[in-house]
Ligand SMILES: Nc1ncnc2c1ncn2[C@@H]1O[C@H](COP(=O)(O)OP(=O)(O)OP(=O)(O)O)[C@@H](O)[C@H]1O
């Protein structure tokens with residue numbers, strides 16, 4: 001279980017997060033919604049250690065994550081797929097996957113893990129020796145998702161995975177995400193602009209506005225809250 | 236919001252920065268026209284310097300003259316780095332060009348002295364123009380490397396054609412004779428100080444002109460500047476040429492004060508130390524370059540006397556000055572990148588703010604809202620804005 | 625004709641050394657986007673230390689290994705103490721700090737060892753080989769230089785292409801933040817990269833010292849030639865450093881041989897300017913990223 005308490009982040013004079021608290025449970029997808037600049041990316045960056053919060057705490061599996069280095073947080077099983085995907089363009093598709101396995105998979109089993117990922121995304125296996133910079137948007141998304149899943153993460157942080165993808169691809173992606181999550185011990189935090197599709201797969205959701213949590217409830221409840229939809233979600 | 240707060244926190248419509256409260260003596264009495272203001276300042280400076288130089292010994296006047304000439308070279312460098320974000324390690328090479336121009340003209344012609352100086356500026360600026368044109372496509376480290384190569388490549392040319400350039404002996408220069416009664420050291424110091432003051436006025440004016448604004452636009456964001464119609468390449472080339480021209484004048488003066496112009500006067504270390512002094516003084520500031528020039532002249536003096544006290548040899552003492560320079564440069568760069576002038580300004584703003592707040596508190600209880608400190612307050616930058624001085 | 629051959633041979637040898645020093649610059653630039661202007665001064669210092677060890681009677685090869693090891697430590701220290709605090713600051717700051725380091729190191733060497741140039745021994749005989757009855761400007765030591773630099777390049781290729789350490793280093797050079805998110809300890813790798821560059825630079829110093837006026841400033845010109853070589857090679861690619869080194873070495877050798885050695889730096893300047901005007905990203909670089 002991920003538990004964020006009273007988290008505040010400031011950039012100079014701008015406060016991007018003000019005392020944000022929420023929980024995300026194992027085996028569930030928790031959606032984080034909100035307009036542009038609401039602080040969604042900042043929230044994920046604070047959890048994975050990329051942003052240094054001013055105050056608050058982030059507990060995961062009963063241990064404090066704050067104050068640890070980004071690498072150490074990653075090595076505790078936190079996989080963060082950053083905004084804009086974060087493939088390493090200069091490396092081949094296979095090397096992108098290979099890098100992710102280095103800390104968690106023993107040398108002899110790395111190739112098997114890579115092959116398993118190619119089975120999950122068969123489309124990628126044809127490109128394994130191509131530079132990642134040549135991939136299309138959808139293929140990049142497959143690659144980063146595969147690269148996150150290859151580490152068997154305990155906590156998966158996804159920042160706008162649907163950005164720039166065709167509706168059909170988004171639907172496939174969400175299905176895959178649900179398949180991977182339900183019944184597993186993985187906690188997923190899904191940041192999305194596309195509130196409708198996020199609410200359809202998430203069990204709970206929080207809505208951020210100007211760095212504050214303005215709603216925190218079960219996804220179906222939020223989806224029928226017309227007031228909230230009109231003010232914050234726009235559908 | 237209480238009236239006092241409104242006055243304190245008025246925001247400038249252009250910059251979005253808070254306007255400074257007007258001090259009790261008022262700003263209006265001081266000339267507002269930039270040229271007039273700079274001229275008044277320069278005249279005041281000239282008067283002060285006149286009395287200072289008259290009181291000094293000939294030896295100290297030589298040092299004052301050196302400060303003036305380094306000031307000229309540093310001001311050019313500061314304009315370049317501080318306002319366009321370019322960095323040059325070739326300032327010494329341009330000084331050599333200026334020095335050799337004057338020396339060659341003095342040996343072969345009987346030109347008017349001022350014209351000779353102008354020719355030195357012109358020659359250095361022309362070379363600067365050429366380098367600048369080829370450098371417009373270079374970013375930071377590339378330009379640093381290219382100008383470093385320039386500083387190493389130019390002096391050997393004078394050795395190669397030693398009949399023209401005098402070889403190891405070099406060429407001699409003659410300081411125009413002083414009007415009756417004035418001793419020659421003082422006279423040369425005046426010439427150099429006059430050159431420095433004129434340079435500062437011209438550069439300060441350039442910075443407040445439309446051109447100055449495009450300089451800063453280029454430094455802050457080249458892409459944005461070119462999108463908003465600033466001719467980026469032309470701006471950078473101009474800055475480079477102006478900076479080289481300053482070095483030309485400084486070199487001419489250096490030639491005059493040493494009496495000989497030879498390649499040994501322009502080693503790579505000269506260029507490096509100029510850059511170091513400029514950064515220490517505070518890149519982008521013009522007035523702050525006084526500190527840089529004083530450092531360049533007095534640190535070697537001081538280290539000679541210190542190593543004398545410790546019984547170190549003359550050879551070691553020269554290195555001591557260099558080492559101090561390098562260490563201070565590194566420490567400043569890591570700890571306080573805005574340099575001496577930036578530090579002084581920070582101190583001044585701090586003190587004056589403390590003071591004006593206590594006055595405000597007397598007038599009206601302090602309001603809870605604070606103007607948010609700008610990001611610049613947190614992150615000291617290498618380069619600061621000369622207009623905000 | 626024999627003059628031409630000798631000048632060419634000399635250019636190749638020099639070019640190999642420039643390539644080694646350029647490789648050091650590339651290793652650092654690729655990982656941290658910093659040009660280490662102090663690379664030459666650091667190599668000067670390690671060579672001086674080797675010279676002191678030799679004076680104390682140490683065997684040449686032990687001094688050689690010691691210089692490389694000290695080069696590694698020096699490079700790593702510089703990264704940890706001077707470069708790491710500058711992360712996120714403007715590009716100019718590290719440039720100025722490395723220049724400050726040049727000033728300090730050259731000052732220290734001058735204060736300790738004096739300004740006059742001294743001799744430094746070569747690993748092998750420096751008298752030219754005899755081919756078909758004529759002596760050419762290529763000695764046993766030049767053969768050693770050639771072999772050493774080629775081995776260095778090969779080792780570098782193996783490190784980056786065939787080991788997971790190299791994979792980590794490449795990943796963190798290309799995408800620092802993402803690599804950290806993947807559990808790669810980027811900070812240590814950057815230090816390691818600077819250390820390796822320090823080692824490579826120290827090797828270059830040991831190879832250059834026997835044939836130059838070995839003193840506090842003896843690497844100034846070589847550094848700037850290596851910079852030229854690295855820029856020609858695109859600053860990112862070890863192969864580029866090798867080719868750039870050879871081009872620079874030959875150019876300098878021809879200028880020096882036919883026009884006089886005083887004009888060598890000018891020749892390098894022209895070469896650098898022409899390269900930058902024709903192809904600002906160098907010859908071996910990837911297409912550059914978009915600016916807007
Ligand atoms: N590095 C930074 N420096 C200064 N301000 C920042 C920085 N990063 C984010 N901010 C500010 O913090 C606020 C929250 O940004 P954040 O990126 O978290 O928003 P977001 O919810 O992810 O928006 P989007 O949907 O557009 O991605 C914004 O106002 C943004 O301008």
Ligand SMILES: [Mg+2]
Nearest residue numbers: 040041042083
């Ligand atoms: Mg975002």
